[in-house]
Amino acid sequence: MARLICGISISLDGFVAGPNPSLEMPLGEGGDLLHEWAFAAASWRESHGLEGGEANADSEVIEEGLRATGAVVMGRKMFSGGEGPWENDPRADGWWGEDPPFHVPVFVLTHQPRETKIMAGGTSFSFVTDGIEAALEQARAAAGDRDVHLAGGASVVQQYLKAGLLDELQIHVAPVLLGGGTSLFDRLGIDPLGLEATRVIASPSVTHLRFRVPARTP
Amino acid sequence: MARLICGISISLDGFVAGPNPSLEMPLGEGGDLLHEWAFAAASWRESHGLEGGEANADSEVIEEGLRATGAVVMGRKMFSGGEGPWENDPRADGWWGEDPPFHVPVFVLTHQPRETKIMAGGTSFSFVTDGIEAALEQARAAAGDRDVHLAGGASVVQQYLKAGLLDELQIHVAPVLLGGGTSLFDRLGIDPLGLEATRVIASPSVTHLRFRVPARTP
Numbered sequence: 001m002a003r004l005i006c007g008i009s010i011s012l013d014g015f016v017a018g019p020n021p022s023l024e025m026p027l028g029e030g031g032d033l034l035h036e037w038a039f040a041a042a043s044w045r046e047s048h049g050l051e052g053g054e055a056n057a058d059s060e061v062i063e064e065g066l067r068a069t070g071a072v073v074m075g076r077k078m079f080s081g082g083e084g085p086w087e088n089d090p091r092a093d094g095w096w097g098e099d100p101p102f103h104v105p106v107f108v109l110t111h112q113p114r115e116t117k118i119m120a121g122g123t124s125f126s127f128v129t130d131g132i133e134a135a136l137e138q139a140r141a142a143a144g145d146r147d148v149h150l151a152g153g154a155s156v157v158q159q160y161l162k163a164g165l166l167d168e169l170q171i172h173v174a175p176v177l178l179g180g181g182t183s184l185f186d187r188l189g190i191d192p193l194g195l196e197a198t199r200v201i202a203s204p205s206v207t208h209l210r211f212r213v214p215a216r217t218p
Numbered sequence: 219m220a221r222l223i224c225g226i227s228i229s230l231d232g233f234v235a236g237p238n239p240s241l242e243m244p245l246g247e248g249g250d251l252l253h254e255w256a257f258a259a260a261s262w263r264e265s266h267g268l269e270g271g272e273a274n275a276d277s278e279v280i281e282e283g284l285r286a287t288g289a290v291v292m293g294r295k296m297f298s299g300g301e302g303p304w305e306n307d308p309r310a311d312g313w314w315g316e317d318p319p320f321h322v323p324v325f326v327l328t329h330q331p332r333e334t335k336i337m338a339g340g341t342s343f344s345f346v347t348d349g350i351e352a353a354l355e356q357a358r359a360a361a362g363d364r365d366v367h368l369a370g371g372a373s374v375v376q377q378y379l380k381a382g383l384l385d386e387l388q389i390h391v392a393p394v395l396l397g398g399g400t401s402l403f404d405r406l407g408i409d410p411l412g413l414e415a416t417r418v419i420a421s422p423s424v425t426h427l428r429f430r431v432p433a434r435t436p
Contacts, residue, residue: 012389012429013403014232018410030410161395171230175415175429177379179408185231190397192236192248197393200420207418209425211230211393 002143003167004073004136006150006157007065008184009034009206011174015181016154023090026081033176037205038062047101057201061208065170070146071139072102073132075156076110079125086112093117094125105142107135109156132159154184161213162190169195169211175204220361221385222291222354224368224375225283226402227252227424229392233399234372241308244299251394255423256280265319275419279426283388288364289357290320291350293374294328297343304330311335312343323360325353327374350377372402379431380408387413387429393422 010016011034018028027034038044042053043063053059076082082089094100099120106125114127128135139148150160160166171184195211202208228234229252236246245252256262260271261281271277294300300307312318317338324343332345346353357366368378378384389402413429420426 012387012413012427013406014401033410033412169230173427175413177403177406177408177411177413179406179410183232185395188231188395188397190395192251192397193395194251195230195393195395197420197422197425200418200425202415202418202420204415207415207425207427209230209391 002140002148004148005168007170009172010184011178013177015178016184018178018181030178034174068147069149070143072106072149074151075153078153079108107139166213171209173207220358220366222366223386225388227390228402229394229396231395233396234402236396236399248396252392286365287367288361290324290367292369293371296371297326325357372400384431389427391425
């Protein structure tokens with residue numbers, strides 16, 4: 001069965017976005033600083049239809065993730081920044097234009113039902129209204145023998161973690177203090193949970209920490 | 219001039235202590251899990267007057283820190299867990315017994331004046347009531363050409379960081395989610411601050427992330 005792997009960039013103080021996110025600045029103040037390592041990587045640029053970039057260790061980490069991923073799960077807020085009915089959402093087809101960088105089926109958690117939207121380049125957006133387990137089940141079916149990538153945002157990651165559904169965490173720690181914003185883990189309110197550290201890859205731009213989450217009942 | 223270096227263990231979710239710290243459980247629920255890597259290290263055990271332990275990469279990181287440290291600064295809460303007048307503090311001479319593991323002068327930030335207390339093994343505890351800059355100045359004078367180690371707790375680290383007085387951060391990330399407790403950085407409320415990642419050392423038990431903090435005016 002496809003594993004559920006969360007891969008996400010955070011600041012050293014634990015934020016996935018800076019303060020005051022908006023349609024103009026979806027990652028909040030300073031939030032772009034979390035992703036500079038990715039913006040500079042050849043594989044990230046290629047997946048976004050851009051040229052250039054460095055073929056470094058960070059790029060290999062991204063490429064490895066893209067290769068391993070057969071489907072993506074994300075929250076509505078990460079998908080469009082909006083909420084409520086789709087007709088009022090200025091980014092109702094996501095942030096990424098006609099050819100999004102996923103190139104696999106994406107399952108968006110939302111309370112607003114909607115038909116699946118087929119994009120260019122192999123990306124499709126399906127909208128799941130019956131909860132995180134249903135979204136994971138659909139994503140697993142789509143992923144085949146590859147992994148399901150849990151993209152965010154923070155509250156969706158917390159929900160999967162608390163439900164005992166997350167198999168692995170890959171945290172990309174950017175060398176920056178944001179001072180505030182959206183905390184990835186916040187206060188989970190769970191009992192202490194030991195993880196198995198499986199890999200560390202470091203560059204001057206970012207440290208990639210990978211963990212296996214032990215099986216448990218929530 | 220002696221550099222001020224904060225070295226501290228945190229959980230992956232950013233806590234330096236678990237929920238509900240008490241005199242019986244000063245690190246809070248699960249807080250010991252942050253330090254298992256240290257408890258197992260030969261150099262940590264030696265500095266605490268204990269035998270055994272592993273002579274591994276983690277032990278070398280601790281040993282390097284001990285060698286480089288000429289004085290220590292810490293907060294009252296970390297020192298004794300207490301507050302208010304010393305005569306009411308059951309741990310008024312600290313947590314560590316007659317021969318504390320520091321072996322250099324320690325400067326404790328407090329609002330309660332008190333004479334310097336000389337312990338065995340080269341440790342002394344001086345009590346500084348006129349603020350973080352005064353404590354740092356005294357620690358620098360005591361450290362000579364070695365570093366000043368900022369030991370914690372979280373609020374003291376935040377104060378030095380916000381005041382622009384911290385030169386380096388060494389964060390030991392333990393592979394555990396505590397789910398709550400005392401957050402090291404919390405929400406600093408500062409503008410985004412880029413750090414220079416200078417070193418990563420990883421073992422299965424902990425990842426040591428080292429950063430230089432850029433000079434700036436607060």
